[in-house]
């Protein structure tokens with residue numbers, strides 16, 4: 001009865017019927033990849049948001065389907081009650097913009113005269129990216145999601161039980177790569193419950209297809225203040241632009257121009273960055289090490305990683321307060337789910353949504369982690385402190401690789417001493433316990449956590465945060 005009611009709520013309305021058709025066609029193209037020996041490059045640790053999940057989490061290499069059990073996960077006197085997971089889409093194709101730049105670079109190589117082994121190898125290396133690919137999820141990305149599903153289902157068997165299958169709640173950003181990631185995750189769960197049986201269409205699954213909610217998963221598109229002050233503001237990313245023309249990047253430009261034997265004036269930081277990312281795309285998507293990886297050494301890679309991190313910092317991280325404040329709506333949504341589960345458990349009612357999974361972007365996760373106070377360096381990342389920031393906390397490749405995930409696990413515990421019932425929370429980032437920002441403990445009483453974040457939970461209202469400040473030209477600041 002209850003199960004039916006949940007599924008009814010998630011049943012396709014007109015827009016999601018359209019979505020179901022899209023899912024159907026995308027799933028039929030999907031094939032299980034053969035396990036293969038992963039190609040490696042010394043540059044892999046520096047790909048930032050284009051990092052493969054297994055490069056950020058090398059424990060997966062042995063068996064990507066076996067659960068990664070962090071020894072700090074609560075056990076014994078605690079049972080998991082609810083899991084709320086925020087998941088970045090899996091490995092994707094380059095965007096159309098990146099593909100255009102890559103073509104431009106390729107054109108430069110073809111136009112130059114003969115000579116230079118590497119330049120010739122690059123000119124001959126196939127350009128296999130086409131415009132239609134524009135940021136879509138690749139097969140490897142579906143595999144990322146299926147494997148994550150298998151690991152999480154084994155790690156939390158009571159939550160991902162067959163009985164709970166119809167109560168799964170999946171929410172997604174409207175972008176194809178996210179919708180497809182949600183579908184691939186469901187396929188992975190199907191595989192967990194029915195090994196060897198081909199999965200049905202997601203639309204026919206008990207819980208229905210993921211529901212689109214861009215207000216939650218792409219809050220940055222709906223926040224006027226963010227759009228005006230950061231996204232559409234030419235000077236907001238000042239440090240990114242300054243670093244592009246700064247000495248660290250200029251050295252790389254000169255070096256690459258000499259290596260490829262093209263005039264340095266024909267190159268710029270954007271083209272260099274796309275060349276670097278091509279090494280990452282070929283590794284992540286094709287599993288091959290392309291000659292583009294040989295253009296750079298690890299010192300170059302660290303500089304290019306910094307360039308990527310600078311952008312994330314100023315656009316999604318601590319650079320501007322609105323970056324993180326715009327994510328309050330998502331933070332509050334997560335706590336509403338947890339609150340509800342706590343209430344239901346206290347009344348000995350069944351938990352209506354034991355598993356809630358939200359599929360989004362690096363741009364969804366970074367602001368939320370910043371809102372929560374994670375990976376904050378003492379000094380801001382600027383165009384001028386590359387050296388001082390060598391050991392920074394804010395390294396997007398560690399935080400938000402493809403398929404990265406932030407998971408809130410709510411536990412119901414019996415206090416061993418007092419025999420009292422209590423609720424605890426653990427956070428997992430990329431399947432590793434993330435110590436709480438306030439206490440550095442690996443678990444927190446739910447009430448303590450709420451208390452720590454009470455400002456965000458009580459006083460952060462999207463409508464106010466995202467409103468443009470009124471211009472007051474009588475103010476004495478003017």
Ligand SMILES: *[C@@H]1O[C@H](CO)[C@@H](O)[C@H](O)[C@H]1NC(C)=O
Pocket residue numbers: 228229230233234235236
């Ligand atoms: C753009 O960003 C700069 C630097 O942060 C800031 O001073 C300026 O007010 C912003 N412009 C708008 C329209 O918000």
Ligand SMILES: *[C@@H]1O[C@H](CO)[C@@H](O)[C@H](O)[C@H]1NC(C)=O
Pocket residue numbers: 471472473
């Ligand atoms: C500032 O005040 C003047 C006079 O009251 C007004 O004409 C102008 O539009 C105001 N400017 C802004 C940006 O609000």
Ligand SMILES: *[C@@H]1O[C@H](CO)[C@@H](O)[C@H](O)[C@H]1NC(C)=O
Pocket residue numbers: 472473474475476
């Ligand atoms: C504008 O600024 C003045 C001086 O700071 C202040 O007295 C006044 O209340 C402000 N007006 C509005 C509409 O915020």
